[in-house]
Amino acid sequence: MILRSIDLESFGRFSRRCFEFRRGLNLVLGPNEAGKSTLMEAVPAILFGVRDKKRYLPWGRGGACRGALQFELAGGSVRVQRDLMTDEVGLEWADQLYQTRRQVSGKASPRGRSLEKKAYLLELQELLGFRDADLFRATLFFGQGDLDLDFGKSLSERIKTLLSGSAEIDYDQVLDDLRESLFSVTRENPWGKDKTRDRQLELAEKELARLDGLLQQSVTARKEFSTIEAELLDLETGLAEDQRELDKGEKYLQWIRTYWQLEEQRSRLEEQFSIAREQQAQQRCLTQERETLRRQLSAVGLSLPEDGSVDLHERLQEARRSLLQLRQLQQEQQRLRLDLADEKKSSMFLICGWTLLVVLGAGFGAWHAQPWRIYALLVGVLLTGPVWAWTIWKRVSRSVRHSELRGKAQLLEQQQQELQRQLDLLEEPLAAAGLAARLDVLDAQLDAWAGHREKLQELREIDSALKVLPTAEELAGTVRRLTRDLALVEERRQQGRNLRPGVDLEAAELADAEAELEQLRRKIAAAEERRNRLWMRRAECGALLAGRPQLEEDRAEVLQDVVRLQGRKRVLALACEVLRDSVSHFRADYLERFAARIGPYLESASDGVYREARLDEDLSISLRDEGGRWKPLTHFSRGTRDAVALAVRLAFVDQFSHGRKLPILLDDALVNLDGNRQARMLKLLKKLSLEHQVILFSHDERLAKRAARERWHVLTLDDGSRAPARPIKEEQNAGQLHLL
Numbered sequence: 001m002i003l004r005s006i007d008l009e010s011f012g013r014f015s016r017r018c019f020e021f022r023r024g025l026n027l028v029l030g031p032n033e034a035g036k037s038t039l040m041e042a043v044p045a046i047l048f049g050v051r052d053k054k055r056y057l058p059w060g061r062g063g064a065c066r067g068a069l070q071f072e073l074a075g076g077s078v079r080v081q082r083d084l085m086t087d088e089v090g091l092e093w094a095d096q097l098y099q100t101r102r103q104v105s106g107k108a109s110p111r112g113r114s115l116e117k118k119a120y121l122l123e124l125q126e127l128l129g130f131r132d133a134d135l136f137r138a139t140l141f142f143g144q145g146d147l148d149l150d151f152g153k154s155l156s157e158r159i160k161t162l163l164s165g166s167a168e169i170d171y172d173q174v175l176d177d178l179r180e181s182l183f184s185v186t187r188e189n190p191w192g193k194d195k196t197r198d199r200q201l202e203l204a205e206k207e208l209a210r211l212d213g214l215l216q217q218s219v220t221a222r223k224e225f226s227t228i229e230a231e232l233l234d235l236e237t238g239l240a241e242d243q244r245e246l247d248k249g250e251k252y253l254q255w256i257r258t259y260w261q262l263e264e265q266r267s268r269l270e271e272q273f274s275i276a277r278e279q280q281a282q283q284r285c286l287t288q289e290r291e292t293l294r295r296q297l298s299a300v301g302l303s304l305p306e307d308g309s310v311d312l313h314e315r316l317q318e319a320r321r322s323l324l325q326l327r328q329l330q331q332e333q334q335r336l337r338l339d340l341a342d343e344k345k346s347s348m349f350l351i352c353g354w355t356l357l358v359v360l361g362a363g364f365g366a367w368h369a370q371p372w373r374i375y376a377l378l379v380g381v382l383l384t385g386p387v388w389a390w391t392i393w394k395r396v397s398r399s400v401r402h403s404e405l406r407g408k409a410q411l412l413e414q415q416q417q418e419l420q421r422q423l424d425l426l427e428e429p430l431a432a433a434g435l436a437a438r439l440d441v442l443d444a445q446l447d448a449w450a451g452h453r454e455k456l457q458e459l460r461e462i463d464s465a466l467k468v469l470p471t472a473e474e475l476a477g478t479v480r481r482l483t484r485d486l487a488l489v490e491e492r493r494q495q496g497r498n499l500r501p502g503v504d505l506e507a508a509e510l511a512d513a514e515a516e517l518e519q520l521r522r523k524i525a526a527a528e529e530r531r532n533r534l535w536m537r538r539a540e541c542g543a544l545l546a547g548r549p550q551l552e553e554d555r556a557e558v559l560q561d562v563v564r565l566q567g568r569k570r571v572l573a574l575a576c577e578v579l580r581d582s583v584s585h586f587r588a589d590y591l592e593r594f595a596a597r598i599g600p601y602l603e604s605a606s607d608g609v610y611r612e613a614r615l616d617e618d619l620s621i622s623l624r625d626e627g628g629r630w631k632p633l634t635h636f637s638r639g640t641r642d643a644v645a646l647a648v649r650l651a652f653v654d655q656f657s658h659g660r661k662l663p664i665l666l667d668d669a670l671v672n673l674d675g676n677r678q679a680r681m682l683k684l685l686k687k688l689s690l691e692h693q694v695i696l697f698s699h700d701e702r703l704a705k706r707a708a709r710e711r712w713h714v715l716t717l718d719d720g721s722r723a724p725a726r727p728i729k730e731e732q733n734a735g736q737l738h739l740l
Contacts, residue, residue: 002693003043003663004077007068011084012038012056022713024689028697029704030717036697039717040667042067044141046082047124048133049110053085071127076101078127087112091123129660139652140662142669182572185565201565208562211555218548221541228538235531242524249517257510266489273482280475287472290462319423326419329412336409351391358383591615597655601647604684606640613644621648639677646681650688663693670698686710 002023008014013035019028030036038056045056046067057065068081076095082088087110092103104123106116110133121131130136137143186201198206470478595615603611614622614630621644622630633641646669653662666685670678685694696703707714 001074001661001663002072003069003695004072005070006039006042006046007070007081008039008042009066010058010063011042011065011067012058014038015058019715021693021695021715023693025686025707025710025712026693026695027703027707027712027714028695028717029699029701029707029714031699034699034717036699036717037667040141040665040695040697043069043665044133044136045084046080047128047136049082049087049089049108050084051110056084080124080127082108089120091120091127093123128662139649140664142649142664142666179576182569182576185572186569188569201562201569204558204561204565208555208558211551211558214544214551215548215555218544218551221544225538225541225545228534228541232531232534232538235527235534239524239527239531242520242527246517246520246524249513249520253510253513253517256513260510266486269482269486269489273479273486276475276478276482279469280472280479283469283472283475286462286465286469322419322422326416326423329416329419333409333412333416336412351387354387355384594651594655598647598651601650601654601684602644604687605643605647605680607680610640610644613647639673642673642677643680646684653692661692663695664688665695665697667697668699669696671700682706 003021005021006019008017008019010016019039028036028039041056046069050056053065065084066081067084068079071078071080076093077098079090079092079094081090087107088105089108090103090105093101095101104116104119106120107114108117108120125131128136183199185199187197187199469475592615595613598613598615599611602613610623612624616622621633623633623636623640623644625631625635633644636644650664653664670681673681685696688694704714704716706712
């Protein structure tokens with residue numbers, strides 16, 4: 001595989017450039033700041049993207065920042081392109097006729113986890129052998145003056161994973177799967193996982209034990225079934241007898257309770273009947289006494305209302321007071337009317353006559369005595385002015401007096417109306433007594449009442465007593481109702497006596513009889529509960545007896561499962577043990593195998609001075625010194641360390657490419673080497689270019705002469721941002737060295 005071209009658009013210094021490469025060694029020559037490192041960084045940026053989107057965006061220019069890589073394979077070509085601002089990628093496989101075979105596209109951000117990114121990385125892994133940007137930089141990508149082996153802890157772990165073969169076949173995962181399979185079969189686990197929860201084998205063994213227990217229970221179920229049947233028969237007989245006794249006792253108690261309730265009701269009705277009869281006799285006696293008193297009072301001239309009320313005396317007094325007040329009001333009204341009539345008389349005729357006389361006299365004097373006319377008029381005014389002033393004052397005073405009299409008349413009118421309403425209310429009871437609302441009649445009646453005060457008081461007390469007692473009709477109705485109720489109660493008592501002639505229990509003994517019945521009920525309830533439990537147990541025993549054939553079949557199946565799971569347990573445990581030992585032995589020597597792969601590259605890089613290296617668990621490298629002792633790489637010179645670093649990187653490429661001959665990129669990686677070591681490194685790179693495409697980026701003009709002499713493919717970069725790439729010399733040679 002070779003990198004045929006790099007197309008850049010608005011990428012760093014390059015606005016729109018295309019760089020083409022060939023097989024073998026390629027040299028990209030240019031001074032510092034000409035864009036060599038930018039061109040080299042474009043390769044991982046296009047393949048894997050960048051986190052800092054503005055890193056390669058040209059200054060002062062916005063828009064897109066794109067790039068594309070064209071790879072040439074034995075059977076066709078692959079084009080990878082990316083928009084670094086949006087991370088939109090495309091990877092297209094083509095045949096030798098540049099016909100598209102398949103392609104993927106989508107968004108593949110370095111931070112993303114989309115399905116499109118996963119599909120893109122799978123295609124990238126098929127192309128390069130891996131899809132990790134850090135691994136790419138640690139193997140195929142040599143930075144400026146960077147031949148160190150400081151990979152960091154995380155990258156070192158991934159490299160060790162790849163070296164051990166776990167990337168292709170995850171033996172740990174296989175071992176974990178075997179252990180999980182074993183752990184799903186049984187909880188007996190020597191690797192420290194949860195050992196409390198039962199698995200398939202333990203569940204099957206418990207099920208087998210349960211079925212054995214059920215079969216053992218079915219053996220004793222037959223005997224228990226017969227015992228339960230006999231006990232149930234005895235219980236049913238006893239329950240039937242007790243239930244009959246309970247029904248009999250409840251009926252008897254109900255009859256006794258009803259009998260004593262009727263007896264109590266009869267006693268209560270007789271008491272009420274006696275009270276009603278006494279009230280009836282008392283009411284008749286009081287009525288007769290009241291009629292006697294009324295006749296006696298009527299004989300002496302006292303009138304009483306028909307309803308027998310004796311409060312007529314108070315009403316007579318109230319009517320007399322109202323009549324007296326009414327007469328007084330009428331007299332006051334008469335006086336007010338006379339006062340009003342006097343106020344209406346007026347002396348206006350005299351005042352007007354006097355005024356006319358004075359005016360005529362003043363006019364006559366003014367006519368005959370012209371010089372004294374003013375005095376004549378003044379005398380006329382003096383004679384009439386006071387008279388008219390007194391007249392006006394008198395009129396005003398009379399008007400005020402008239403208003404006061406009218407107000408007082410209205411007040412007397414209201415009082416008269418109120419007294420008249422009271423008399424109207426008293427007129428009905430007076431009319432009922434045959435009396436008229438006149439003072440002479442009322443005075444005569446009050447005199448008669450005053451002489452018979454004691455009889456009137458006695459009559460009043462009789463009326464009060466009669467008001468407390470029910471009426472004669474009410475008492476008669478009560479007596480009839482009580483007589484009927486007593487007859488009904490007596491009839492029911494007689495019916496009860498006919499059904500059960502004798503009464504064995506008194507009312508006070510009912511509580512004891514109820515307690516005995518309650519005890520019998522509890523006995524019956526306990527027997528029924530015992531019967532229900534026996535029924536349930538009999539059903540369980542019957543189910544065990546009926547299900548014994550099925551239990552035997554289930555036990556046979558479970559026993560087969562137990563035997564099968566025990567065999568699976570033994571096989572999985574043995575497989576885990578064998579695989580664990582095998583993986584341990586394999587991983588114990590994978591570093592030795594990789595160290596052996598480093599040897600040939602180390603021998604070429606050191607001109608045969610060093611032929612072998614040793615790797616520790618942390619990927620630190622040791623070499624043999626002149627005495628044959630292993631020493632850390634830090635004990636050796638810078639040139640030796642660079643040679644070892646290059647050898648290790650080349651071994652990584654050989655190890656991780658899986659047969660793919662991938663391009664190798666170096667950015668002034670030989671700048672720190674002296675002339676001899678640089679010559680050896682170039683010799684090694686030239687030898688390496690026979691199998692791998694090597695692209696070397698450098699500012700050393702001496703390499704240009706050597707490139708021309710040895711027919712490398714050379715691209716030159718000047719310090720202008722838009723100058724085209726100029727090939728110094730192009731010849732067809734499979735062993736060309738391309739230095740960038």
